[in-house]
Amino acid sequence: METFVFFYFASIIVVTAGFVVALKNPVYSALALLVMFFHVAGLFVTLHAEFLAIIQILVYAGAILVLYLFVVMLLNLKREEHFHGQFIVGLFLGCVLFAEAVLLVLKGETTLGGNLSASAAPLELTRGNTESIGELLYSTYLFPFEVASLILLVAMVGAVILTKKGILEAKS
Amino acid sequence: MDTVIRLGLTLSQIGAVMVAVLLTVALLTLLERKVLGWMQDRMGPMEVGPYGVLQPVADGLKLFFKEDIIPAGANKFMFSMAPILSLVPALIGFAVIPFGPDWTVDVGGVDFKPFVITDINIGVLYILAFASIGAYGIILGGWSSNSKYSLLGGLRSAAQLISYELNVGLSIVGVLLLSSSLSLVTITNAQAGGFWNWYFFAWGSFPQAIAFVVFIISSVAETNRTPFDLPEAESELVAGFFTEYSGMRFAFFFLAEYGNMILVSCVATVLFFGGWHAPVEILQGPESLHWLTGMFWFTFKVYGFLFLFFWIRATLPRLRYDQLMRFGWKVLLPIALGNIVLTSIFAYIFP
Numbered sequence: 001m002e003t004f005v006f007f008y009f010a011s012i013i014v015v016t017a018g019f020v021v022a023l024k025n026p027v028y029s030a031l032a033l034l035v036m037f038f039h040v041a042g043l044f045v046t047l048h049a050e051f052l053a054i055i056q057i058l059v060y061a062g063a064i065l066v067l068y069l070f071v072v073m074l075l076n077l078k079r080e081e082h083f084h085g086q087f088i089v090g091l092f093l094g095c096v097l098f099a100e101a102v103l104l105v106l107k108g109e110t111t112l113g114g115n116l117s118a119s120a121a122p123l124e125l126t127r128g129n130t131e132s133i134g135e136l137l138y139s140t141y142l143f144p145f146e147v148a149s150l151i152l153l154v155a156m157v158g159a160v161i162l163t164k165k166g167i168l169e170a171k172s
Numbered sequence: 173m174d175t176v177i178r179l180g181l182t183l184s185q186i187g188a189v190m191v192a193v194l195l196t197v198a199l200l201t202l203l204e205r206k207v208l209g210w211m212q213d214r215m216g217p218m219e220v221g222p223y224g225v226l227q228p229v230a231d232g233l234k235l236f237f238k239e240d241i242i243p244a245g246a247n248k249f250m251f252s253m254a255p256i257l258s259l260v261p262a263l264i265g266f267a268v269i270p271f272g273p274d275w276t277v278d279v280g281g282v283d284f285k286p287f288v289i290t291d292i293n294i295g296v297l298y299i300l301a302f303a304s305i306g307a308y309g310i311i312l313g314g315w316s317s318n319s320k321y322s323l324l325g326g327l328r329s330a331a332q333l334i335s336y337e338l339n340v341g342l343s344i345v346g347v348l349l350l351s352s353s354l355s356l357v358t359i360t361n362a363q364a365g366g367f368w369n370w371y372f373f374a375w376g377s378f379p380q381a382i383a384f385v386v387f388i389i390s391s392v393a394e395t396n397r398t399p400f401d402l403p404e405a406e407s408e409l410v411a412g413f414f415t416e417y418s419g420m421r422f423a424f425f426f427l428a429e430y431g432n433m434i435l436v437s438c439v440a441t442v443l444f445f446g447g448w449h450a451p452v453e454i455l456q457g458p459e460s461l462h463w464l465t466g467m468f469w470f471t472f473k474v475y476g477f478l479f480l481f482f483w484i485r486a487t488l489p490r491l492r493y494d495q496l497m498r499f500g501w502k503v504l505l506p507i508a509l510g511n512i513v514l515t516s517i518f519a520y521i522f523p
Contacts, residue, residue, distance in 0.1 A: 027247075027250070027312075027315065031312075034308065050292060050293065050294050051294055051297070054294050054297040054298055054301050055297070057301040057302075057304075057305070058297060058300055058301040058304060061301075061304070061305060062300075062301055062304025062305060062307070062337070063304065063334060063337075066304070066307050066308070066311065066330055066333070066334060067334070069308070069311055069312075069315075069330070070311070070327065070330045070331070073311070073315050073323065073326070073327065074327065129293075130293065130294060130354055
């Protein structure tokens with residue numbers, strides 16, 4: 001049953017991710033991305049990570065993608081050119097990533113697969129996983145967490161300065 | 173066998189909740205006009221049935237038999253998808269609302285909670301997540317109609333929903349800090365005993381009254397009600413994102429708006445006003461009658477909030493777009509953040 005559910009989610013993710021780049025209408029692409037986000041959230045649920053699943057929907061589908069759609073509608077792009085100049089770069093990177101994935105799958109039979117199932121087993125189900133994530137974030141991963149929040153703060157200040165630039169120059 | 177019983181129980185529960193919600197929506201369409209009428213010294217609808225009580229039936233029949241028009245140049249697929257995308261998130265949130273006592277009944281070997289469809293440990297986030305998905309229906313409805321009024325309504329709505337969603341999320345953090353849980357059932361149980369334990373008053377800790385005011389204002393904005401109904405402003409945008417809709421598709425948008433109103437009232441009841449708990453212990457009655465008094469108090473509080481929605485609509489004029497944005501980001505957001513800081517300090521000193 002679990003394998004079946006996994007393959008359902010995984011195949012839909014792959015297909016819709018393909019649609020995101022292949023569809024000509026940018027609004028359809030955004031909707032394909034929406035469907036993909038929901039299926040990624042589904043994968044998280046099968047891993048007993050409900051918190052991550054809901055955050056996935058709340059942040060990506062509920063906020064970021066809405067902004068994308070907003071921009072797409074404002075720009076009113078009708079028919080996007082299908083292949084741009086960066087197609088060759090993308091193809092190259094795609095090949096590299098694909099080779100990496102193949103290598104991982106081939107090697108995973110012996111080392112990686114064993115590790116994965118071992119690390120997934122002692123998952124604590126006694127407490128809610130919201131609590132566990134909170135504790136991990138503020139103990140083991142405190143430094144990366146603070147760095148991430150600092151980067152976000154810098155981005156925010158940067159956005160404010162970029163929008164205020166014209167106003168400040170006009171005054172002086 | 174267990175799976176079959178569980179499936180049957182859950183499906184019947186979902187059915188019961190959906191029927192209750194849709195009946196409430198039908199009742200609300202009448203109540204809203206009656207309340208608005210009385211506040212403006214009129215009678216409201218009086219023609220269909222005694223005192224106009226059959227008006228919802230007449231409205232429903234009218235919407236059902238109306239011609240379904242798709243405007244020329246509209247994106248047909250998106251045009252039909254949009255109402256569904258806006259109705260489903262409005263109804264799906266009721267899955268985690270506890271309507272009555274936290275009982276567990278044994279039915280044929282299956283543990284069954286009769287008054288909540290599912291008690292997941294991230295209930296609050298679940299409701300927030302699906303409330304934010306509701307924006308897609310409005311944006312896509314506005315975009316696919318191929319009309320500039322609809323497009324403008326959709327764009328306004330997207331900006332408004334994103335801005336005010338943040339305030340809804342931040343205003344309930346105080347409650348989450350005090351109850352140290354994201355499950356709506358646990359939050360309700362933590363408020364038992366009397367009205368001074370409700371998080372609105374929160375005796376012995378930091379009262380969440382300010383957070384409640386922020387929550388109510390932001391939810392009025394999120395449900396696109398007056399005075400925040402810019403996405404559907406009649407006088408400027410004809411009817412905003414659903415200008416081009418008619419018949420059942422229009423009815424879906426309508427149901428979604430009222431469904432969202434009920435959902436927001438339910439969330440306010442559960443988070444700030446003790447859910448199904450009576451204001452004082454005596455009014456709760458004996459243990460065996462808790463299901464009845466519980467349902468009564470829950471419904472009573474929800475209808476109180478719905479009345480508040482009508483009252484606000486009858487009282488306040490619509491905001492201008494820049495006022496709306498400034499109010500959300502420069503007034504409500506700092507208040508919500510300040511509430512979080514104060515609540516954390518109080519929760520640390522008086523655990």
